Amino acid sequence: MHGRVKVKSSAQQEEEKRKEREKKLKIYVAARDACFSKRKEGVWDDEALQLTQQLLSSNPDFATLWNYRREILMHLETVKDEDEVQKIYETELSFTESCLKMNPKSYGSWHHRGWVSARLPRPDWARELSLCDRCLSLDDRNFHCWDYRRMVVKMSGVPVDQELAFTDRLIGSNFSNYSSWHYRSTLLPLLHPGSPEPPSPCCEPPQSSPPPSPQTHSHRVCEEQLLKEYELVQNAFFTDPNDQSAWFYYRWLLGRAEREEMISCVYVSRDEERVAVVFSRPVNAQSVGLLLVLDGQPQRVEWRSVHPRFKHSPVWICDLPPGTINDISNEHNLTVHWTEKHTHRDCALYTGRNESWCRDTATDQELFRSELSVEKTSVLQSELQSVKQLQELEPLNKWCLLTIILLMRALDPLGYEKETLAHFQTLKEVDSVRAAYYSDLCSKFMIENTILKMEYAEVRVFSISDKNLTTLCHLDQLLLVTHINLSSNQLQRLPPQFAMLQCLEVLEADNNSIENLEGVYHLPRLEEVLLKNNKISTLADLQPLASCPKLKRLDLRGNPITQTTNVESELAELLPSVTDLLL
């Protein structure tokens, strides 16, 4: 029951209502039972149509009665000639129309109308389209009607540009119409498809296409049209800066397509005789047909994700057969083939080297920036200027603030870092119910910036202390990092994804609120873990560390666990490799 206000009534009114309901119940039950018994007897006559019509008019969600009607109609099809059938179905359309007038959100009525339309000997799709127009003019958010419209459009081949013009009209008369913006997002990529990225040198184009959805490449919009859309959206949010529809749409326009499926990194370690592979998105390496070739010889290896929690992961590892690459005077050539996607990546391990890798970096791929071509980014610059103008008029408008942040990131994530942080601060104040969302988003952007800085500096140290981090992400980008500094943030856990840092030697995470170390799991080179002033309270919290064979130094000062009895001896038993324990 939706939207039925509870009203107080007197005892006398109650009694009258009760009597009225009793009467209605009798009529209803009689009609229902008559329908059921007729159907049981296999009667498909006019009276049955009458009875079901009577019941469905007041209760269109009674699905079984629609089914009975369809049985009757299908029977009539076999005994009447085409003109009669046409007439019967046209009457049926009038009936569903009257049902829809009374209850425009009934699944049953809409489905039945679609069923009838599809069976009509001479369908009149133009009439159906105008029914949709009328219905949407009464409620432009009725998703049943929108869906029916899409069916009609498909059945009758209405051109995409005509439908786009329809959304132009609706948006023009009322910008605040999420349904229309949504419809646009499905139409534009059909009318103005974005050109696929040129395949990177080591990858052949993928053979199978991903399922179509606006998230994937095949459903992005070409640059020229994107620029026009920016203008339309700007009109919308200048007209009504508090209407969320246009802002949601704008964020989509500013977004990036999902990355092509590829192997973005292959890493090999001589000491550990181990290979790690990073994919551009989570996969299940055990089932995607991964082939490892070492010096021309296919190898039989077992792929495992970095943590048992992940059946799909961007990072997978395998051990090479013992003795295959451990002689430092030998050079080796390694290729990982992703047979399903017809792509591969090579990696050479030279004489005298202990490890090697081959990869596309976040900077190569401009992962964290706009997708526009260089000459068109000036458009973003002017977009930023106008949104900033709006912000001057509406300094506390959260949509405006968030959009400024997104534009700044699309343009120059590092250059605008300071301003971005200030805007996040304001956002958390003006939209405090979503403060945790903004904190996590800000953490993500700070991590992206730190990845960029690290890669420009060509180092393997990832340092992001004192940045109010509340969450960790992009850890697949940190496979090669040997030293991470997360000190003085607000982290509560090192999640399973943390196990992607396969080269990690030193972990600094003092002064957080960490109570869970699930992701410090099977890190083969980890030697030092600094966790001063966190919330580690039980031995069980430290259990994952026992899977890191080289752990020598552990700082737990200022954690609740240090207050428990026998902690030192229990730790010695749990972590026998640790020689330097600070409590």
Added chain:
Amino acid sequence: MGTQLKDVIIKPDAPSTLLLDKHADYIAAYGSKKDDYEYTLSEYLRMSGIYWGLTVMDLMDQLPRMNQQEITDFIKACQHECGGISASIGHDPHLLYTLSAVQILCLYESLDAIDVDKVVEYVKGLQQEDGSFAGDKWGEIDTRFSFCAVATLALLGKMDMINVDKAVEFVLSCMNFDGGFGCRPGSESHAGQIYCCTGFLSLTGQLHQLNADLLGWWLCERQLPSGGLNGRPEKLPDVCYSWWVLASLKIIGRIHWIDKAKLRMFILACQDEETGGFADRPGDMVDPFHTLFGVAGLSLLGDERVKAVNPVLCMPEDVLQRIGLQPDLLS
């Protein structure tokens, strides 16, 4: 033409504590007014109605107050030759009610009351070439039915009986620009549908296919100043949407993106202090549907007076532990 924010105002005297006893009495009495006009009108969804009532009773640890024998016999009588189960006697079978029936029988540990193999055949038979599921033989396609199909099979431990890859492909083809999902490819995002699709992806082990940050943003933007959540932009808050949004956020590991204390206040304000039960909004008429989703929402928010609820199947966690079913959640 500025938009006015649609929301409700919670009155200062609105209920602010959980009235468990009243709700249990309300549900226990609900099934006894079988001669009521409104009750009769809702016969077409009776099986789901029973599932809502029993689940909320179990969450409140009051399941023994319901008539197990009567209900199991009723379900038995609602299974058809094709294997499907109908909302009530005399009605046609449908995936919606097949799932509700299986959920009820899981609560009661009495799946043997029905022919399980036939249920599996029925579900399997409704899968279409493109991977989607029809709700019944009349062919309505909806991602809700994809969820019903895999939830039914997951509870029966028979997921491998359908083409899971194809089913996943279809659901993913319904993903939208905002990261959400609608009824069919091209349909607008809607919190109820998002719940079905995230639940579906959880049960099929495919949550990594979501754009969780984008979807999570859309979902947390459903929270209005009253604390309640709506199901789509520019709509009023509602207890049932509060559940669908909240459960979806839980599934994608982002439940902390909304203000839990404010949502709790809103849900509590939707209680009827006189009759027991929850309404969609403060001051409206109560019903078992919103009563379940009110209590289940409070459970997800961590209320210790109700049992823990599973966000994917909207069933008590202890029941799922008994069956050995632990759907994935993103961390």
